[in-house]
Every structure is written in C-alpha cells, then in structure tokens.
Amino acid sequence: MTLILSLPDNLEDQLRARAAAAGQDVEAFVQQVVADSLAQVELKESVVSKLSVDFARRVEAWIGLHPVLDHAVDDSRESIYAGRDE
Template sequence: MNLLLHLPPELEARLTQQARSTGQNPEEIALRVLEEQLVDETLATASLSADDWVSDVRSWAESHRTLSQEADDSRESIYAGRGE
C-alpha cells in the first residue's frame, strides 16, 4: 500500500532531524512509529506480565472520577417516573 502524507512543517523538521541523528531514512522511522501505534491490542495484552497488567488496570481505574456518594443503581431508581 502506498500512502501519501502531508506533514506540517514542524513535524517534517522533527522527522528529518530524527532521521539524520539515527542514520535512518524518514520512511523507516515513520513506518516504525506507525507499527508501534497500531499494535494489535490482543498481542500487547498477552505480552504483559501479570504485574504490568494489574498496574495498567489500576492506572485506568484511577483515571476516572470518583463519586462523592454511593450510586443508586437500583431497579426503582432506573425506572422511576416511567409509570410502572
């Protein structure tokens, strides 16, 4: 597959600088970055150790806001006002 990308000048400059400093061509760097970003999630999860997986789950949970009160998820509260 051929893909034509129009890079903003500042991103092109960063890519060119990275290519010069690593001795790679810009296409190789762009391909590697895409491969890293588009990794198959099932493979990424399968390769994690148990401790890393637990750490990732805890980080994800901590990224959500906590409620200052207990949530009322009872059937009565869900269907309140529906005439039942």
C-alpha cells in the first residue's frame, strides 16, 4: 500500500531525525513505528479481553457462593436494627 502523508515541517524534521538515529530510511522507520503501534493495540485488546473474562469468572464464582432463596427477605432498617434501641 502506498500512502501520501502531509506533515508539518517540525514533525517531518523529527521523523527524519529519529529515522536517522535508528539507522533507517524514513519509509522503513514509519513502517516499523506503525507495525509496533498496531501490535501494542492488539496486545492491549488481548489483555483487556483476558481481564474481562477473568473478572466475569470471579464474579460468577462469588455469586455461586450465595444461595438462591425461594422466599422474600425482610431487609428493612427496622428488621436489621430490631432490639437495639433504635
């Protein structure tokens, strides 16, 4: 793929300087930067996905520790503090 990219002079100067410091021409340097950037995005998405799955598993395990009741529970303030001179 061929892209035509217009950059401000200061960015072009920085890009050329970094490419030279890396011992690459500008085209190879830009290709490497884009490839690295895309790889980082894929890695972050992979990590987030794994963390989401792990979190969901932990939540499901926690929910499994609590029984499902087949009757209503009185969780009103009056019932919670009954007999405590409230």
